[in-house]
Amino acid sequence: MTKSNDQSRSGGSSRRQVLATGLGAAGMGAASTLLPTRRAWAGAEKKLKIGFISPRTGPLAGFGEADPFVLDLARKSLAKGLTIGGDTYEVVFLDRDTQSDPTRASQLAKDLINGAKIDMMLTTSTPEVVNPVADACEAAGMPCLSTIEPWESWYFGRGAKPGQPCPFKWSYHFCFGVEQFAQTYLSSWNGDVKTNRKVAALAPNDADGNAVRQHLFPILRKAGFDVIDPGGYEDGATDFSAQIAHFKREKCEILTTFPIPPDFTRFWRQAAQQGLTRQMKIVEVAKTGLFPSQIEVLGPLGYRIAAAAYWHPVFPYASPVSGLTSAQLATAYEHQSGHQWQQQLGASMSLIDAGIAALKASGMPTNKVALAASMGKLKTTTTVGVVDFTTGPVPHVATTILIGAQWIKSKPGSKYKLDYNTIENIEDRKVPVQAKLLPYRMA
Amino acid sequence: MNQNYSIERGTSKIRILLAILLILVAGLAAGPLLLSANDLDHLIVLFIYIILAIAWNALAGYGGLVSVGQQAFFGIGAYAAIRLSYYGMPVYLALPLGGVAGAAAAWVASLFMLQLRGGEFAIGMWVLATLIQQLVSLDPLIQGSTGTSLLVLNHFSPAARRADTYWLTLAVLLGLLGLLFLLLRSRQGAAMQAIRDDEEAARSVGVAVAPTKRLVFVFAGFGAGMAGALWLAASITFQPGTYFGVQWTAYMIFMVLVGGIGTFEGPILGALLFFALETMFGATGVWYLIGLGAAAVGFALFAPRGIWGALEARMGWRLLPVGYRLVLVPESQHDAAASAAVQFDSHA
Numbered sequence: 001m002t003k004s005n006d007q008s009r010s011g012g013s014s015r016r017q018v019l020a021t022g023l024g025a026a027g028m029g030a031a032s033t034l035l036p037t038r039r040a041w042a043g044a045e046k047k048l049k050i051g052f053i054s055p056r057t058g059p060l061a062g063f064g065e066a067d068p069f070v071l072d073l074a075r076k077s078l079a080k081g082l083t084i085g086g087d088t089y090e091v092v093f094l095d096r097d098t099q100s101d102p103t104r105a106s107q108l109a110k111d112l113i114n115g116a117k118i119d120m121m122l123t124t125s126t127p128e129v130v131n132p133v134a135d136a137c138e139a140a141g142m143p144c145l146s147t148i149e150p151w152e153s154w155y156f157g158r159g160a161k162p163g164q165p166c167p168f169k170w171s172y173h174f175c176f177g178v179e180q181f182a183q184t185y186l187s188s189w190n191g192d193v194k195t196n197r198k199v200a201a202l203a204p205n206d207a208d209g210n211a212v213r214q215h216l217f218p219i220l221r222k223a224g225f226d227v228i229d230p231g232g233y234e235d236g237a238t239d240f241s242a243q244i245a246h247f248k249r250e251k252c253e254i255l256t257t258f259p260i261p262p263d264f265t266r267f268w269r270q271a272a273q274q275g276l277t278r279q280m281k282i283v284e285v286a287k288t289g290l291f292p293s294q295i296e297v298l299g300p301l302g303y304r305i306a307a308a309a310y311w312h313p314v315f316p317y318a319s320p321v322s323g324l325t326s327a328q329l330a331t332a333y334e335h336q337s338g339h340q341w342q343q344q345l346g347a348s349m350s351l352i353d354a355g356i357a358a359l360k361a362s363g364m365p366t367n368k369v370a371l372a373a374s375m376g377k378l379k380t381t382t383t384v385g386v387v388d389f390t391t392g393p394v395p396h397v398a399t400t401i402l403i404g405a406q407w408i409k410s411k412p413g414s415k416y417k418l419d420y421n422t423i424e425n426i427e428d429r430k431v432p433v434q435a436k437l438l439p440y441r442m443a
Numbered sequence: 444m445n446q447n448y449s450i451e452r453g454t455s456k457i458r459i460l461l462a463i464l465l466i467l468v469a470g471l472a473a474g475p476l477l478l479s480a481n482d483l484d485h486l487i488v489l490f491i492y493i494i495l496a497i498a499w500n501a502l503a504g505y506g507g508l509v510s511v512g513q514q515a516f517f518g519i520g521a522y523a524a525i526r527l528s529y530y531g532m533p534v535y536l537a538l539p540l541g542g543v544a545g546a547a548a549a550w551v552a553s554l555f556m557l558q559l560r561g562g563e564f565a566i567g568m569w570v571l572a573t574l575i576q577q578l579v580s581l582d583p584l585i586q587g588s589t590g591t592s593l594l595v596l597n598h599f600s601p602a603a604r605r606a607d608t609y610w611l612t613l614a615v616l617l618g619l620l621g622l623l624f625l626l627l628r629s630r631q632g633a634a635m636q637a638i639r640d641d642e643e644a645a646r647s648v649g650v651a652v653a654p655t656k657r658l659v660f661v662f663a664g665f666g667a668g669m670a671g672a673l674w675l676a677a678s679i680t681f682q683p684g685t686y687f688g689v690q691w692t693a694y695m696i697f698m699v700l701v702g703g704i705g706t707f708e709g710p711i712l713g714a715l716l717f718f719a720l721e722t723m724f725g726a727t728g729v730w731y732l733i734g735l736g737a738a739a740v741g742f743a744l745f746a747p748r749g750i751w752g753a754l755e756a757r758m759g760w761r762l763l764p765v766g767y768r769l770v771l772v773p774e775s776q777h778d779a780a781a782s783a784a785v786q787f788d789s790h791a
Contacts, residue, residue, distance in 0.1 A: 057728045099728045102685045106678040107488070114481035127589070133591050135679035140601045158680070159592040166592050205580065207589035214637075234577075235588065235684075263698070 007109070015294045026250045037201070048365055050355060051096070051112035053123040053133050055248035061065065062261075062291045063125035066345040069333055076351045077322045082356065085363045091356075094118060102128045111137035114408055116284060119366055123356045124348055125150045127207045131158055134171040143371040145358060147351045148310070148344065151177040152215065154184045154205040170368075172375040174354060174387045174398040176310060178215040180427060181402060184308045185216075185236045185284060186223050187426035188404040189254060193439045194208025195281045202243055202250035202267065203346025204231030208258050208287060213273045220256075229251055235260050240267045246276045249328040253281045261288040265297055282442045292418050293340045295407045302407060302418070309405040311384045312390050312422055319349045319383040321356050326383060340416045346383045350400075355381035367441060401427040406437055469591075471613055473754040474660075475606035483609050487677050489718045490612040491670050492698065496710035497619055498666025499695035504705035505635040506659030507642060509561070509693050512568025513667045515552075515575045516545040518704050521670030524592050530585055534595045536605060538672045542615070545668015546661050548575075553657045569689065578685035590682035593675055606632040608676045615669050626662070627707065635659060638704055667691075698737045703751030710753050 024424045026393045052071060053201045056064035073094050078091040094116050098105040101259065105128070106192075113117045113136065121144040135158060160166060160345035189195065195415040199218055203209035209232055228250045230243045247255075259267060264285060271277050288294050289307035296302065313330035324332060329340035329349060359365040362374035374397065379388045389398045402422035410416055420437040474483060495517075523544030552571060559567045569684035580587050596604055618754075625784045628633050634655045637645035646652050675681055694717065703711020724731040746753055 020641065097726070097728070102682055103678070104725070106680060110484045111481065114479065114484055131590070131682070132678060132680040139604065139679050153589060157586065157593040158593065167597070169597075205587040207587070210587045210589060232587065255528070290622055311733045 001409045011270045023061055024049070027227075030157075035122070042368075042386070045392060046087055046089045047092060048120070048324055049092045049094060049118040049358065050353075051094050051109070051116070051118040051121040051123075053096045053098060053105060053121070053129065055111070055129050056102045058434050059260075059262075059441065060098075060100040060126055062293060062342075063344050064097065064216075065339070066337070067095065067348050068335060069337060070345065070348040073130060073322045073324075073332075073349070077165040078092065078267060078356075079146050082359065082365075084360050089365065098129050098318055100128065102132045104365065106132035106136050110134040110140070113140045113142045114138065115156055118142070119368075120145070120355060120359065120371060122351050123147070124351050125206070127153045130154060130173070134158065134168075134173070138168055138171050139352075141170055141368060143358075143368055143375060145351065145355050145402075146171065146173045147175050147354075148347050149173070149175055150181075150211060150397065151175050151393070155394055155397055156211070162396070162433060163279070168396050170372050172372075172378075172389060172396050174389070176234050176308075176402045177393065177397075177401055178211060179393070180399060181212070181216055181286065181308065182223075183247065183426050184402045184404045184424065185220065185256065187424045188284065188437055189225070189282055190355050191424065192283055193437050195253040196251065197224060197254070198250055198252045198274075199228060199339065200243075200247035200250070200280075201227050201229040201256045202240075202247075202255070202257040202259065203229070203249055204235050204237075204259060205215060206235050206261070207391050212258055225254070226250075231284050235263060237263060238266065240270050243267075244271050244276045249277070251279060254277060255280055255283045255285075255300055257285050258287045259285075259408055264288040264294075265283070268298060268301055271329070277440075278299065281439045282437070289407065290344070291427075292340045292407075292416065296417055303409045304406060304438050306406040306423070306437065308402040309343050309420070309442060310400065310402055311343040311350070312344075312403060312420070313341055313403060313435060314422055315346065315383070315385065316432075317383055317385050319353050322349065329383065338369070340418075343362065348385040350382035353397040354378065354387050382390035401431075402429065403431050404437070408438065453660050453753060468617065472610070474613070475609055479654060480485075480602070482521060483545055483605050484677070485671070485718075485722075487605075487612050487634045488607055489714065490616045491673050491677070492694070492714040492718055493711055494612075494616055494673070495691065495695045496664055496698035496702065496714040498663045498670070499540050499622060499692070500702075500704060500710040501659050501666070502663035503699060504710075505639050506656050506663075508557075508563050508656060508660060510568040510663075511689065511696075512570070512572035513663065513695060514687050514689055515568065515572035515692040516664040516667035517671035517674070517691050518551055518572070518576060518579065518683065519548045520545040520671030521681055521686045522582075522585070522671075522683075523668070523670075524672040524675055525591065525681050526582070526584065526597050528593060534593065534676075535611065538676055539615075539669070541672025541675070542669030545671065546665035548668070549661045550665020551665070552656070553660045557653065557660065569692075572687055572689070576683050579687070580683050582785075585681070585683060588649045588682065588684050590680065590685075592679050592681065593677075596676065596679055604676075610675065611676070612673050615673065618727055619666055619669070622662070623707070631655060631658060646772060656729075662707075665697070693735075697735055699749070700739050700742045701749055701751030703753075703755070704747075706751045706755060709749050709751035713749065 002225055038061050054064045054067050055061060056067060072094050075093060081088040081092050092318040098108060121142055123130050123146045127149050130149045136148055151173055155360045184367050203212050206441045219228060220227050230246045283308045289305055295305060314324040314329045318325040326346060331343060332346050333341055357380040358375045360369045361378060364370040364380050376389055379390055384400050387398050388399060392398045403419055403422050405422050407418050410419045421435045422433050423435055425433050474486060474599055496753045499513055520541035524541035527540055528534045556567055579585055584591055637650050638655060642652060660696045671686055698713035698717045699710050701716060703709020742749055
């Protein structure tokens with residue numbers, strides 16, 4: 001922010017100089033004074049304000065951990081302004097923390113739209129953040145681009161109905177969905193680790209849980225896996241004995257689950273006490289196990305848990321905005337923050353990549369109709385790979401890839417407790433596979 | 444008794460204040476013509492906070508019913524509005540019916556909840572709210588805790604929708620204030636205030652305690668239900684966890700305790716204060732919530748009548764004539780104006 005202030009101040013002084021020059025040369029004719037004045041105006045006055053809403057504190061804080069770093073990177077990269085259609089715009093990011101509260105997310109969005117008068121909204125991480133923000137934008141006619149919430153939750157969780165026309169005009173979303181989970185899971189589970197193909201499926205009665213129950217489990221069944229689903233539980237449940245007994249009785253050797261992180265910690269500890277962990281050969285989690293901290297709390301129970309990755313430093317894609325490759329991005333973050341890289345780093349970067357690409361493609365970034373239209377036609381490569389809105393499963397949605405990955409105990413001498421290796425790449429063969437899937441085993 | 448006395452409802456100052464209030468209301472009604480979109484959004488939030496505060500104050504302040512489950516009606520109001528609009532009802536009709544649904548649910552709940560006393564009632568209401576949230580989550584439209592959005596509102600232009608929501612919110616607020624005002628001046632109001640001061644004593648002098656409490660409970664259910672429906676109109680997104688969250692009741696308690704429980708004006712002051720605090724310190728997250736909690740505890744312990752209660756006791760202020768004043772006219776000064784005013788309905 002201070003940077004942008006400094007800039008506009010220096011821009012102001014240069015305008016004054018130009019005006020003074022122009023006045024001095026007034027006798028030379030109007031045309032000669034007009035031209036330099038207009039150019040100076042372009043540098044100093046044209047501003048693009050971008051809202052960026054994510055969760056930095058509260059239960060979803062893990063997602064927002066790297067956002068200050070990513071925003072800082074974007075501000076530095078765009079410090080010289082953004083040239084679109086011959087005009088140079090100063091780019092200002094107005095970042096806000098929802099405190100993991102959907103009510104606050106909605107209020108922040110309205111404040112940015114009506115108070116700060118932003119030109120575009122970017123938002124990321126979970127339905128509790130993205131849905132209220134996207135709804136506020138949709139209601140106010142504000143172009144909104146979002147990511148990191150399975151697209152089904154974004155589309156159907158906001159009132160769109162299958163088979164009916166898309167009810168949205170201003171909000172666009174790119175993320176993986178059920179189909180991407182299905183592909184990477186089938187690729188992982190049909191690999192080298194042999195199982196009895198009996199899958200313990202633990203999914204809560206919430207947005208993501210219901211989406212996978214309706215759409216993912218049938219695909220897995222069709223692919224020859226026996227999916228044992230004891231039914232939805234409520235988020236925040238404290239006792240999983242019934243489900244554990246059920247899975248033990250069925251002799252399941254694969255676990256697939258979509259819990260909020262504290263629920264998984266509770267479930268998995270109870271599973272260890274009650275002997276379920278011993279019969280498991282593949283433990284595949286989603287929604288939790290995204291970040292090192294969520295696995296570290298499990299201690300030895302966390303080693304060899306698999307969790308599909310939406311970004312990884314081995315991704316062969318670079319960020320067009322920052323110019324950094326995925327590997328450089330991870331290294332820069334680890335260097336600056338002292339924390340291990342985490343996958344939201346790449347996703348938040350890709351959100352800014354895609355947002356800037358949409359602004360550029362619009363030709364008229366301050367025209368909201370043009371900007372929304374350019375989002376709908378956007379086809380670009382970001383840190384997480386290709387984002388293509390022209391081939392999405394439903395209008396206003398683009399899908400991105402998931403790559404199978406597994407947490408393992410890091411090698412001796414490593415700075416961090418865990419390593420997170422890619423184990424398959426069926427959705428994008430350009431992403432290198434680092435290791436083979438190892439059977440689950442308590443260390 | 445040689446003294447002459449007269450009973451009056453208001454003083455001349457109050458009439459001036461009423462005139463000021465009328466001008467203020469007229470100004471607020473012209474809001475959409477004068478104010479920016481941002482100001483309107485904030486005023487809608489403020490009005491909803493006031494609605495919540497007066498609803499909870501009616502319940503706890505006048506009915507003596509301390510509930511920590513009023514989010515049940517807040518959620519029902521929003522849910523009913525979204526359900527009805529999906530059945531095809533015009534959305535600006537569905538929204539007020541959300542309030543009616545809140546009132547209806549409160550009437551049903553009153554049949555068994557009002558049997559409970561004190562702490563049992565408070566916690567029982569919370570349990571009821573959680574139960575209702577679970578039931579709402581079973582509706583396929585709501586999809587568990589996924590929720591849905593009131594998309595029909597997007598058919599209106601942003602400015603028109605904002606203005607309509609603003610006027611509806613203002614109308615509901617003024618309507619509720621007017622209703623409470625009339626209620627407090629009526630026979631029912633006297634009964635409510637008697638129950639507030641001492642339930643047993645009220646019963647012993649023939650106040651019909653149960654019907655009066657039910658009336659207050661239904662009024663509070665209507666207020667919370669309306670607030671929920673209006674919140675939905677302002678934010679579009681319906682996620683059950685958000686609407687049935689206990690934080691709504693926590694906000695209500697804060698506004699009423701700090702503003703002045705059992706007074707007409709206190710909750711309005713409390714809501715203004717809460718709104719200002721949220722605007723100023725909301726970004727600090729956890730510390731803001733700790734501050735709110737500490738302030739509420741502090742007021743409950745050291746200033747149980749809140750800011751307005753303290754002002755009223757010290758200054759004899761009363762913006763709206765909801766009580767009676769006994770004006771003593773000493774014999775020696777028949778023509779003198781009120782030399783001593785005793786508040787007939789004081790809390791002590």
